[in-house]
Amino acid sequence: xxxxxxxxxxxxxxxxxxxxxxxxxxxxxxxxxxxxxxxxxxxxxxxxxxxxxxxxxxxxxxxxxxxxxxxxxxxxxxxxxxxxxxxxxxxxxxxxxxxxxxxxxxxxxxxxxxxxxxxxxxxxxxxxxxxxxxxxxxxxxxxxxxxxxxxxxxxxxxxxxxxxxxxxxxxxxxxxxxxxxxxxxxxxxxxxxxxxxxxxxxxxxxxxxxxxxxxxxxxxxxxxxxxxxxxxxxxxxxxxxxxxxxxxxxxxxxxxxxxxxxxxxxxxxxxxxxxxxxxxxxxxxxxxxxxxxxxxxxxxxxxxxxxxxxxxxxxxxxxxxxxxxxxxxxxxxxxxxxxxxxxxxxxxxxxxxxxxxxxxxxxxxxxxxxxxxxxxxxxxxxxxxxxxxxxxxxxxxxxxxxxxxxxxxxxxxxxxxxxxxxx
Ligand code: ASP
Ligand code: MG
Numbered sequence: 001x002x003x004x005x006x007x008x009x010x011x012x013x014x015x016x017x018x019x020x021x022x023x024x025x026x027x028x029x030x031x032x033x034x035x036x037x038x039x040x041x042x043x044x045x046x047x048x049x050x051x052x053x054x055x056x057x058x059x060x061x062x063x064x065x066x067x068x069x070x071x072x073x074x075x076x077x078x079x080x081x082x083x084x085x086x087x088x089x090x091x092x093x094x095x096x097x098x099x100x101x102x103x104x105x106x107x108x109x110x111x112x113x114x115x116x117x118x119x120x121x122x123x124x125x126x127x128x129x130x131x132x133x134x135x136x137x138x139x140x141x142x143x144x145x146x147x148x149x150x151x152x153x154x155x156x157x158x159x160x161x162x163x164x165x166x167x168x169x170x171x172x173x174x175x176x177x178x179x180x181x182x183x184x185x186x187x188x189x190x191x192x193x194x195x196x197x198x199x200x201x202x203x204x205x206x207x208x209x210x211x212x213x214x215x216x217x218x219x220x221x222x223x224x225x226x227x228x229x230x231x232x233x234x235x236x237x238x239x240x241x242x243x244x245x246x247x248x249x250x251x252x253x254x255x256x257x258x259x260x261x262x263x264x265x266x267x268x269x270x271x272x273x274x275x276x277x278x279x280x281x282x283x284x285x286x287x288x289x290x291x292x293x294x295x296x297x298x299x300x301x302x303x304x305x306x307x308x309x310x311x312x313x314x315x316x317x318x319x320x321x322x323x324x325x326x327x328x329x330x331x332x333x334x335x336x337x338x339x340x341x342x343x344x345x346x347x348x349x350x351x352x353x354x355x356x357x358x359x360x361x362x363x364x365x366x367x368x369x370x371x372x373x374x375x376x377x378x379x380x381x382x383x384x385x386x387x388x389x390x391x392x393x394x395x396x397x398x399x400x401x402x403x404x405x406x407x408x409x410x411x412x413x414x415x416x417x418x419x420x421x422x423x
Contacts, residue, residue, distance in 0.1 A: 001030075001031045001032075001033065001215050001216075001217050001218060002027065002030050002031070002032050002033070002217060002218055002219055002220075002221065003032075003033045003034075003035065003208050003211050003212045003215070003217045003219075003220045003221070004024075004027075004032060004033070004034045004035065004208070004220075004221050004222075004223060005034075005035045005036075005037075005186060005204055005205055005207070005208035005220070005221070005222045005223065006020055006034065006035070006036050006037065006128075006223050006282070007037045007204060007205075007222070007223070007224060007225075008037045008038055008039060008040055008041065008042065008043070009040070009224070009225045010223055010224070010225070010282045011036060011037070011039045011040070011124055011127075011128060012039055012040035012041075013039075013040070013074060013077065014073075014074050014076075014077025014078045015077075016282075017074065017078060017127065017128060017131050018078070018131075019282060019283075020128065020223075020282070021131060021132055021135050021137065023223065023282060023285050024132065024137065024181065025135075025137065026285070027181075028137070028180070029180070030180065031176055031180050031181075032180060032181045032182070033172065033181075033182050033184065033208075033211050033215065033217075034128075034139075034181060034182065034183050034184070035144075035184055035185070035186045035204055035207050035208040035211060036121065036124050036125050036128050036183065036184070036185060036186060036204075037120075037121060037124065037186050037187060037204040038120025038121050038123070038124050038187070039070070039071065039074065039120070039123070039124045039127070040070070042067060042070065042071075042120040042123070042124070043117060043120050043187075043201070045063070045066055045067050045070070045120075046067060046116055046117045046119065046120050047113070047117060048063050049063045049064050049067065049097075049101075049116055050109075050112055050113050050116050050117060053101055053105055053112060053116070054105050054109055054112065056105075060101065064094075064097065064101075067120075067123075068094055071090055071123050071127065072090075074127060075087065075090065075127065078127070078131050078134075079134075080130070080131075080134075084130070085130070086126060086127065086130035089126045089130070090123060090126060090127070093119050093122050093123050093126070096119065097116060097119055100112065100115045100116055101116075108154070110153075110154030110155045111154050111195070113154060113155055113198070114154045114155060114157075114188075114195075114196050114197050114198045115195070115196050117198060118145075118185075118187070118188040118196045118197075118198055121144075121185035121186060121187050121188050121204075122143075122185060122188075124185075125141060125183050125184060125185050126141065128183055129141040129183040132181075132183070137181070138179045138181075139179050139181040139182065139183050140175045140178055140179045140181070140182050140183070141182075141183050141184070142171070142172075142175060142182050142183070142184040143184070143185075144184045144185040144186075144188050144189065144207065145188060145189060145190035145194070145196060146167070146171065146190075147164060147167040147168045147171050147172075148164050148167075148168075148188070148189035148190070148207065148210060149163040149164050149167065149189060149190060149191070149192060150189040150190065150191060150197045150199070151191065151197075152191045152193075152195065152197065153197075154197055154198070155198055155200065156198075156199070156200045156340070157189055157191075157197035157198065157199055159189065159199070159210060160192075163192075164189075164210060164214060165213075165214045168210075168211060168214035168215060169214060169215070172211075172214075172215060184211075185204075185207070186203065186204020186205070186206075186207040186208060187199055187203040187204045187207055188207075199265075200263075200265075202260070202263050203263055203265075204263075205222055205262050205263040205266040206263045206265045206266050208220055208222065208266070209265070209266045209267070209268075209269045209270050209277075210269065212269070212270060212273075212275050212277075213269035213270065213272065213273055213275070216273060216275070217275055218275075219275065219276050219277070219278065220270060220275060220276075220277045220278070221277070221278045221279075221280055222262065222277065222278070222279050222280070223280055223281070223282040223285075224261065224279055224280070224281060224282065225281065225282065225283060226261065226279075226281060227242050227281045227284065227287060227289065228242045228243065228244075228279050228280070228281070228287075228288075228289040228290030229242070229243050229246060229251075229254075229259070229261050229262070229279050229290040229292075230242055230243065230261075231243060231302050231303065231304045231305065232304065232305035232306075232307070233260075233305075233306075233307060236305070236307040237305050237307070240305075241300065241302060242290065243290050243298060243299065243300070243302075243304075244288075244290065244291070244299045244300065245290065245291045245292070245293070245295050245298065245299045246290060246291070246292045246293075246295070246298045247292075247293075247294070247295040247296065247297060247298055248267055248270070248271040248292065248293065248294060248295075250298045250304075250389065251267045251277075251292045252264075252267045252268065252271070253389060253413075253414065254304055254306065254389060255267060257306045257344075257387040257389070257414070257416075258306045258308050258344070258385075258387065259304075259306050261279060262277075262279070262292075267292065270292075271294075274293075274294055276291060276292065276293035276294070277291070277292045277293070278290065278291050278292070279292070298390070301390055302390065303388050303389070303390050303391050303392065303395045304388065304389045304390060305386060305387070305388055306386070306387040306388075306389075307384060307385075307386055308344060308358065308384065308385040308386075308387075309384050310358065310359045310381075310382070310383075311344065311356050311357065311358065311359060311381075311383040311384060311385045311418065312356070312357060312358075312359040312364060312379055312380070312381040312383065313354060313355070313356045313379060313380045313381075313383055313406055313407060313418055314354065314355045314356075314357070314368075314371070314377055314378070314379045315352050315353070315354050315377070315378045315379065316332060316352060316353045316354075316355065316371060316375045316376070316377050317351050317352040317353070317375060317376045318351070318374075318375060318376070319374065319375060319376050321351075323350050323351060324348055324349075324350070324351060324352060324353045328353075328375075329348075329353065331374060332353060332355075332371070332375070335367065335370050335371055336355075336367070338370070339363050339366060339367040339370065340363060341357050341358075341360070341363045341364070341367050342357060342358070343355050343356075343357055344356045344357050344358065344385055345385060345407065345409060345416050345418065347407060347409060354407055356383070356385055356407065356418050359381055359382075380406060380420075382420070383406060383418050383419065383420060384418070384419050384420070385416065385417070385418050386399060386416070386417050386419065387414060387415070387416045388414070388415045388416075389413055389414050390413060391410075391414070391415045395415075396408075396410075396415050396417065399417065399419075400417055400419060403419040403420060404419060404420040405417055405418070405419055406418045406419065406420065
């Protein structure tokens, strides 16, 4: 059994969907679970719908109309007749969204977000499944919410592995008896009470890993618009090279530090079962891409860079001149957890504690306010955090030449520096 994941860019318009069908046609004889994200920028567009709904904004209907027209255009582009059943399926999704929008938004932002935003994946998989069918490729559409069970931590739901494993192992082989290929959604799940949840932005990779884990898949493939995993984001670094192979360990570290090609939660379940993962280009499906697996070392073994912009560095000290010791630290961490702020780098001295994090306007101001009640907090913003794995001393020198370094940390394999951004 193979598990494929196609991201938003791979289904961003009618041509892209045709390309996905062409790739899948090569695997007709395989048992295949295909996990698909929302089309193009649909998730962002649905987030705008949620905001308009929560703020009771007058442009709510317009915001939703944008999403509807985008999908109708793709249906037109794929040549679906006005009376094709997929048109009704798509309409039904919008009816479901309307129902949510008619309720008062009294159950909180996270709940509403998940009920609305998850519809993007339901739309995309309906369309992909119907198109494959039309192209002569019989398949089964599966509602991922029937098998991926989570808690009710909306927007960042935690998977209930026991139940999910049972459900996946029971449903998928049963469905495979009918057709070799199953089309399902990334990013979404449901609580035991059947409320829709999402697994965190860009979570479709993680969904594919969940299916792979539960099914003991032979391999998982993520199809992307890049040739594989690169040693750096070419936006920030000119000499990026494609990596042929990456050890699980390196992959976990790189994604943890913010390499955005793969969702950070993806690798662990695969590593646990020794399932290899490949990142391949849907634009050049004949290429091998990058393989992540049980390798001794990453190849080629070059420095890998992760750049995070718009960072803020907090320096926290106690108001009563006490040391930053266990009790203060646990208070600081619980505030971070409460505000769902993720620590990118930290360092402590006797009297102060420094933390670098993304300067998220939805989180940082309220976090600063809460911290300020108990602590003295100073901060620097507009910073860049660069993480280098497999660095040489000269790599760091080059990187920081002429820049102000605010914080630096090195272990044997990984160096991290916080520098002032230059514009
Ligand atoms: N559609 C979701 C997002 O854009 C999930 C994903 O693409 O992985 O975040
Ligand atoms: Mg995506």
